Amino acid sequence: MAEQKQDARVPTVVADDLHIVYRVNGAKTGKGSATAALSRIIKRGEERGVRKVHAVRGVSFVAYRGEAIGLIGSNGSGKSTLLRAIAGLLPAEQGKVYTDGQPSLLGVNAALMNDLTGERNVILGGLAMGMSREEIKERYQDIVDFSGINEKGDFITLPMRTYSSGMAARLRFSIAAAKDHDVLMIDEALATGDRKFQKRSEDRIRELRKEAGTVFLVSHNNKSIRDTCNRVLWLERGELRMDGPTDEVLKEYEKFTGK
Amino acid sequence: MSETTHDATVAVSAPAAPDEGLTAKELAAKHGLTVSGARPSLIEYVRQLWDRRHFILAFSRAKLTAQYSQAKLGQLWQVATPLLNAAVYFFIFGLLLEADRGMEREVYIPFLVTGVFVFTFTQSSVMAGVRAISGNLGLVRALHFPRASLPVSFALQQLQQLMFSMIVLFAITVGFGHYPDLSWLLIVPVLVLQFFFNTGLALIMARAGARTPDLAQLMPFVMRTWMYASGVMFSIPIFLADKPAWIANVLQWNPAAIYMDLMRFALIDDYSSKFLPDHVWAAAGAWAVLFALGGFVYFWKAEERYGRG
Numbered sequence: 001m002a003e004q005k006q007d008a009r010v011p012t013v014v015a016d017d018l019h020i021v022y023r024v025n026g027a028k029t030g031k032g033s034a035t036a037a038l039s040r041i042i043k044r045g046e047e048r049g050v051r052k053v054h055a056v057r058g059v060s061f062v063a064y065r066g067e068a069i070g071l072i073g074s075n076g077s078g079k080s081t082l083l084r085a086i087a088g089l090l091p092a093e094q095g096k097v098y099t100d101g102q103p104s105l106l107g108v109n110a111a112l113m114n115d116l117t118g119e120r121n122v123i124l125g126g127l128a129m130g131m132s133r134e135e136i137k138e139r140y141q142d143i144v145d146f147s148g149i150n151e152k153g154d155f156i157t158l159p160m161r162t163y164s165s166g167m168a169a170r171l172r173f174s175i176a177a178a179k180d181h182d183v184l185m186i187d188e189a190l191a192t193g194d195r196k197f198q199k200r201s202e203d204r205i206r207e208l209r210k211e212a213g214t215v216f217l218v219s220h221n222n223k224s225i226r227d228t229c230n231r232v233l234w235l236e237r238g239e240l241r242m243d244g245p246t247d248e249v250l251k252e253y254e255k256f257t258g259k
Numbered sequence: 260m261s262e263t264t265h266d267a268t269v270a271v272s273a274p275a276a277p278d279e280g281l282t283a284k285e286l287a288a289k290h291g292l293t294v295s296g297a298r299p300s301l302i303e304y305v306r307q308l309w310d311r312r313h314f315i316l317a318f319s320r321a322k323l324t325a326q327y328s329q330a331k332l333g334q335l336w337q338v339a340t341p342l343l344n345a346a347v348y349f350f351i352f353g354l355l356l357e358a359d360r361g362m363e364r365e366v367y368i369p370f371l372v373t374g375v376f377v378f379t380f381t382q383s384s385v386m387a388g389v390r391a392i393s394g395n396l397g398l399v400r401a402l403h404f405p406r407a408s409l410p411v412s413f414a415l416q417q418l419q420q421l422m423f424s425m426i427v428l429f430a431i432t433v434g435f436g437h438y439p440d441l442s443w444l445l446i447v448p449v450l451v452l453q454f455f456f457n458t459g460l461a462l463i464m465a466r467a468g469a470r471t472p473d474l475a476q477l478m479p480f481v482m483r484t485w486m487y488a489s490g491v492m493f494s495i496p497i498f499l500a501d502k503p504a505w506i507a508n509v510l511q512w513n514p515a516a517i518y519m520d521l522m523r524f525a526l527i528d529d530y531s532s533k534f535l536p537d538h539v540w541a542a543a544g545a546w547a548v549l550f551a552l553g554g555f556v557y558f559w560k561a562e563e564r565y566g567r568g
Contacts, residue, residue, distance in 0.1 A: 011290050016283030060283065088296025089400045091564050097295040098287030102403055110397035115325035124321050127314035128402055159328060
């Protein structure tokens, strides 16, 4: 335990005054007519046709090895955006994120194709996450078994579009959780599938946590935050409102949300 | 479990004597942390891309398969689509407009079909390239991989698509009495060079399209202009015989026309080297190298910015 305390002071993620701005085309205020759009293009200047959404405003924190950090806040407070920025997937407008190794987001949905069989999606998803063909072959059976897709017949050889939404979510989670990570980020992934599967996925996340250096978890479920995290960052309107041990922050947060 | 949690909580609140007073940058440097999402060096980037070669191939094949997976005839459309395409062009340009200008039918039909298929290869690579990043933002924002994987993968998908078209093309060519001979071997270098050219172009378009998604609306018009100017359905030297020579020269030297002409030269017996501009192989190679290298470097320069909303 004493050793672990020493380890805990090794920083794995340093966020320094981080700002993230989304630029949205075609959602500007004022006149939305074609002529207005044309005049904006001709005038050029400070990107006039674009509306900016300042999603994260000046967040700074240091995360250490061995921590499990929960991100809480109301909808649209910038939790997922912050997660993506830490993972280096969203370029920062201002400020920097320093990380130890490559943080990875637990999520592979975007690489999968509904028109392909579950079988091919397991391979495609694995490759997209950077696994080698051998690794995938090795873990293929585990992934399929874990997802439980084949419990009701040979569904893995059918296209994913024929799956129920629960089945698809289970397969996606199983693929995503098949890889080990240094810095792991989970975005409300716990809430998929039926109760039996939820139990299984929580166990798997706990396993991943043990292997990973640092874990970030975004969730609206205070119970799962309390169960898994020892530190909580509370975001509100893109700003860091509170940062501290789980119990303290959750108490304030529950007071704030009026629970 | 709970014990560990409790212990680590204590560790968090304990003061960090040695690291205190350091700025974020110094702290990061001290523990060897690197900036998240920074652009790797060009050599490192090539290495990363090579590591992802299985993903690139699997992704392109998945896209190809997914394309027709809902159709009843399924993968048969891979061959049927180019065949129908060729039939339409033959009907319009061969029968209605008589763009053959005195070329015999046995030459003109393979000439036309070759042109259509070879140009479509470049055209669809460009169109896929424009949307490679802007149409896959979900993927870019969810997973780490060198972003060049996407345009390269799409160009590769078009190459595989072309392989199906080639089956149709071979059948038509043989059907009009041009039997396989040694010159057919030239198909391989032509396709390789064109693929490199297309990939480079797709990379350029991917960066441009990521910044300005409007290009996806504009490009069909650009591509159609390019198609009509490249002599897909007519022979440039014959058609422009009464115009100043430089116009035909410029048109013939454009990369699309060069790859088309080389393919025709390889496949069609009567399409001899007199239809080709001078130094045609050098030009084909130069376009390929120029665009592949230039496109790759151009794409890499903005690597850390892809995925910004």
